[in-house]
Amino acid sequence: MEPCSCDTFVALPPATVxxxxxxxxxSDRPDDEVQEIIYFPAKNYEPGGKLECTYMEIExxxxxxxxxxxxxxxxxxxxxGANEHGVxxxxxxxxxxxxxxxxxxxxxxxLLRLGLERANTAEKALDVIVDLLExxxxxxxxxxxxxxFTYHNSFLIADRKEAWILETAGKYWAxxxxxxxxxxxxxxxxxxxxxxxxxxxxxxxxxRGWWDGKKEFHFAAVYSYDNTARLITxxxxxCEGYKQLxxxxxxxxxxxxxxxxxxxxxxxxxxxxxxxxxxMVSILPQDSSQPCVHFFTGTPDPDRSxxxxxxxxxNIVPLLKTMSPIFGPEDPMxxxxxxxxxxxxxxxxxxxxxxxxxxxxxxxKKETExxxxxxALEKEKLxxxxxxxxxxxxxxxxxxxxxxxxxEEEITAxx
Numbered sequence: 188m189e190p191c192s193c194d195t196f197v198a199l200p201p202a203t204v205x206x207x208x209x210x211x212x213x214s215d216r217p218d219d220e221v222q223e224i225i226y227f228p229a230k231n232y233e234p235g236g237k238l239e240c241t242y243m244e245i246e247x248x249x250x251x252x253x254x255x256x257x258x259x260x261x262x263x264x265x266x267x268g269a270n271e272h273g274v275x276x277x278x279x280x281x282x283x284x285x286x287x288x289x290x291x292x293x294x295x296x297x298l299l300r301l302g303l304e305r306a307n308t309a310e311k312a313l314d315v316i317v318d319l320l321e322x323x324x325x326x327x328x329x330x331x332x333x334x335x336f337t338y339h340n341s342f343l344i345a346d347r348k349e350a351w352i353l354e355t356a357g358k359y360w361a362x363x364x365x366x367x368x369x370x371x372x373x374x375x376x377x378x379x380x381x382x383x384x385x386x387x388x389x390x391x392x393x394x395r396g397w398w399d400g401k402k403e404f405h406f407a408a409v410y411s412y413d414n415t416a417r418l419i420t421x422x423x424x425x426c427e428g429y430k431q432l433x434x435x436x437x438x439x440x441x442x443x444x445x446x447x448x449x450x451x452x453x454x455x456x457x458x459x460x461x462x463x464x465x466x467m468v469s470i471l472p473q474d475s476s477q478p479c480v481h482f483f484t485g486t487p488d489p490d491r492s493x494x495x496x497x498x499x500x501x502n503i504v505p506l507l508k509t510m511s512p513i514f515g516p517e518d519p520m521x522x523x524x525x526x527x528x529x530x531x532x533x534x535x536x537x538x539x540x541x542x543x544x545x546x547x548x549x550x551x552k553k554e555t556e557x558x559x560x561x562x563a564l565e566k567e568k569l570x571x572x573x574x575x576x577x578x579x580x581x582x583x584x585x586x587x588x589x590x591x592x593x594x595e596e597e598i599t600a601x602x
Contacts (some may be wrong), residue, residue, distance in 0.1 A: 368432040
């Protein structure tokens with residue numbers, strides 16, 4: 188399969204408006220894959236417990252943080268998400284000189300969820316991911332299919348104060364602390380600004396003959412298939428994302444980030460056999476008295492979807508209409524050989540969105556009507572969230588059903 192999927196963005200002050208960090212991601216996956224939005228509360232565990240991830244069991248920690256995830260519904264991990272402390276992570280598939288393992292280990296999507304569940308800052312999430320990478324490795328099929336689709340991973344990790352890029356090649360990795368704006372796509376992009384790294388990364392590259400030990404170490408050039416020095420001026424989604432962030436630098440808002448994710452001409456909003464199946468945008472105020480707000484679509488094509496808000500508050504109402512059916516031990520992904528059949532994993536919002544998208548494809552009038560309704564809904568939610576952030580004080584109990592009620596409004600608009 189061609190290496191194409193996902194774009195993740197972050198912008199920090201002074202590139203943003205209002206002293207906030209803005210995070211965004213499009214998750215590009217097979218066009219028939221369902222992405223669910225699911226919430227897991229904070230939880231305590233008995234010492235010595237075990238945790239079953241997508242393909243393997245690892246040691247559980249004694250406590251985990253509350254998380255909201257956007258994930259392919261057949262696996263344990265996630266494509267993107269946030270936790271109660273304002274940590275957000277998105278991952279990307281990357282390939283390079285280091286061979287990708289078909290052996291089942293932790294998926295990059297598992298590492299993403301583990302980082303969110305176990306860390307209350309961006310840099311601590313980075314630590315969690317690289318520690319687990321060293322201990323358990325990464326590998327296994329990343330698609331619900333009998334064929335093999337495997338890759339290494341890069342991550343964009345943000346919180347209220349800072350953001351990091353983490354890029355991996357097998358167990359080796361490099362990390363870069365973000366300055367103002369940054370995006371990642373399906374290529375290694377860390378060059379000579381390496382703020383943290385695997386202690387054996389350079390020596391391994393020298394032993395493999397990828398680096399002579401004399402030239403300035405350029406992570407992407409050393410570990411990629413090709414020299415990536417011209418990435419910024421060449422074509423592709425990485426370049427387009429870079430241009431979009433630079434174009435809006437100093438004026439980046441949540442609305443700007445949503446529009447970047449909706450851009451089809453650039454390829455950021457991917458169409459075709461691999462397409463954007465879910466999107467996320469987060470507002471992370473640097474003022475800790477102000478709540479973080481996370482917006483998710485839970486449906487394909489952000490240009491024809493509604494970004495619905497979520498705020499971490501006590502007693503979150505279950506997100507039932509964006510949760511896929513559970514098949515338990517009978518799930519074809521749990522049986523070996525895996526993926527011999529593919530069950531219907533569509534949740535209610537996905538089904539209703541699919542129906543109305545088909546109607547929109549057949550009628551320009553219907554498309555105009557539906558888009559006007561969901562954009563009006565989205566504008567109303569954005570204005571309400573802005574008011575909450577500005578005022579800081581709000582009644583948390585009013586927002587326990589913020590996301591589920593927004594889903595209900597969306598479904599009603601489709602009927």
